[in-house]
Amino acid sequence: MAKRGEIKLLGTAASPYVNRVQFVLNLKSIEYEFIEENLACKSELLLTSNPVYKKIPVLFHANKPPICESLVIIEYLDEFQPDVHRILPSVPVDRADNRFWANYVDNKYFPLYEELRQTPGKEDKEAIKKQIIEGSVLLEEAFEKFSNGKAYFGGDDLGYLDVVLGCFIAWIEFSSKRNEFNAFDEVKTPKLAKWAERIRSHESLKGAIPGNETLMNFYLMLQIHKPPRAT
Amino acid sequence: MAGSDDVVLLNFWASPFGARVKIALAEKGVVNYDYKEEKLADKSSLLLKMNPVHKKVPVLIHHGKPICESNIIVQYIDETWQNDDPPLLPSDPYLKAQARFWADFVDSKVRFSGIWRTKGEEQESAKKEFIDLLKVLEGQLGEKPYLIGESFGYADIAVIPLSCWFYALETVGKMNIGQECPKLIEWVERCMERESVSKSLPDPHKIYEYLLEKMKKLG
Numbered sequence: 001m002a003k004r005g006e007i008k009l010l011g012t013a014a015s016p017y018v019n020r021v022q023f024v025l026n027l028k029s030i031e032y033e034f035i036e037e038n039l040a041c042k043s044e045l046l047l048t049s050n051p052v053y054k055k056i057p058v059l060f061h062a063n064k065p066p067i068c069e070s071l072v073i074i075e076y077l078d079e080f081q082p083d084v085h086r087i088l089p090s091v092p093v094d095r096a097d098n099r100f101w102a103n104y105v106d107n108k109y110f111p112l113y114e115e116l117r118q119t120p121g122k123e124d125k126e127a128i129k130k131q132i133i134e135g136s137v138l139l140e141e142a143f144e145k146f147s148n149g150k151a152y153f154g155g156d157d158l159g160y161l162d163v164v165l166g167c168f169i170a171w172i173e174f175s176s177k178r179n180e181f182n183a184f185d186e187v188k189t190p191k192l193a194k195w196a197e198r199i200r201s202h203e204s205l206k207g208a209i210p211g212n213e214t215l216m217n218f219y220l221m222l223q224i225h226k227p228p229r230a231t
Numbered sequence: 232m233a234g235s236d237d238v239v240l241l242n243f244w245a246s247p248f249g250a251r252v253k254i255a256l257a258e259k260g261v262v263n264y265d266y267k268e269e270k271l272a273d274k275s276s277l278l279l280k281m282n283p284v285h286k287k288v289p290v291l292i293h294h295g296k297p298i299c300e301s302n303i304i305v306q307y308i309d310e311t312w313q314n315d316d317p318p319l320l321p322s323d324p325y326l327k328a329q330a331r332f333w334a335d336f337v338d339s340k341v342r343f344s345g346i347w348r349t350k351g352e353e354q355e356s357a358k359k360e361f362i363d364l365l366k367v368l369e370g371q372l373g374e375k376p377y378l379i380g381e382s383f384g385y386a387d388i389a390v391i392p393l394s395c396w397f398y399a400l401e402t403v404g405k406m407n408i409g410q411e412c413p414k415l416i417e418w419v420e421r422c423m424e425r426e427s428v429s430k431s432l433p434d435p436h437k438i439y440e441y442l443l444e445k446m447k448k449l450g
Contacts, residue, residue, distance in 0.1 A: 052336060052340075052367060064325055067325070067328045068332060069331075069335060071335075072328050072331045072332050072335065073328070075327075075328070075331065076324050076325070076327070076328040079324040079327065080324045092310035092311045093293070093296055093298065095306070095307070096298045096303050096306070099300070099303045099306070100300055100303055103303065104284060138284065
């Protein structure tokens with residue numbers, strides 16, 4: 001069990017990748033210190049602890065060098081503290097399956113939302129919304145397979161994919177409202193729509209899910225620092 | 232000798248991602264598996280069935296179940312076939328995290344198509360970017376024999392297939408990677424001493440011919 005003060009997380013409350021790590025820390029009852037980073041003006045700490053990507057989250061554990069990349073961090077936490085709320089299954093083919101969908105979410109699915117923000121023009125935006133819904137339908141099928149009739153990807157309780165996809169819920173809803181569509185459509189993706197509500201209200205997660213004001217401030221910063229493309 | 236019971240690998244000979252899987256299987260002594268060469272312009276129905284999401288190689292099929300994405304496949308191989316040799320991923324959680332970070336780095340950051348797709352200033356920029364990334368890898372190597380420590384493992388497997396492209400990129404891009412990154416080249420040679428690597432990587436000259444064909448098609 002990590003001692004108080006032993007684990008520090010460098011990040012910002014609005015980042016879903018940071019929230020992902022916070023979800024796992026909460027589920028495993030690991031106490032940690034949160035160090036707020038200002039992405040508009042990156043700190044010396046961030047630049048020196050993640051020189052390769054200069055991105056959050058970064059995890060510091062005792063006096064070890066930092067660990068970067070949210071998926072790497074959460075597997076590290078799962079291995080460091082396997083006895084409390086294990087998130088990855090133990091069977092190799094199930095682990096591979098879980099990792100495959102995490103890769104899909106991070107490399108194919110969630111980037112569509114940023115693409116949507118940056119794309120000008122109604123028609124082009126509609127095309128991306130269509131791709132997002134196609135992606136959501138794929139995730140609905142994955143949910144059916146993994147949950148096997150239960151409440152979460154992990155079954156009766158939260159597992160790896162609940163954390164990996166669940167950290168995006170706030171942004172998915174924010175983007176859906178701004179762009180007047182429903183990424184987790186109740187007709188096309190009914191199970192995911194219900195699952196999203198469970199994630200939002202889960203005791204261990206809700207403290208780490210950013211509120212609308214936090215999201216809006218971050219969104220406005222993105223609009224300035226990474227503005228949408230010109231038409 | 233590890234059983235190759237019901238192991239199928241769908242691959243394309245020039246794929247550096249497929250090479251990772253071949254190396255990992257060889258490291259574990261899994262040798263008599265069913266290797267199926269895919270034509271990327273005419274994908275088999277088996278590939279489309281086993282990887283419907285991405286439709287890409289490599290795909291490992293074990294007891295009929297597909298595993299996709301090369302780094303994920305290598306981890307699966309490490310977890311499934313365990314012998315007396317050290318595992319491909321370090322057992323220490325911290326070193327394991329480091330190995331995963333560097334394997335992931337290759338996939339998210341290393342790009343070299345600009346070197347053969349472009350000319351003039353754009354090409355020079357692509358060359359510099361590629362060399363800079365190789366230098367980052369060299370930095371991680373430091374004075375160690377392998378990327379994470381004393382043993383050849385997961386991170387080395389993820390990076391080493393890049394080396395079979397060096398000859399092609401040097402010739403087309405008029406670069407000298409050995410001059411820029413001598414320690415990295417030493418590491419390449421060290422890895423190539425392992426049979427699992429030398430037998431799994433495609434011939435750099437064949438890669439060069441393959442690249443020339445690709446460039447011809449681009450016009």
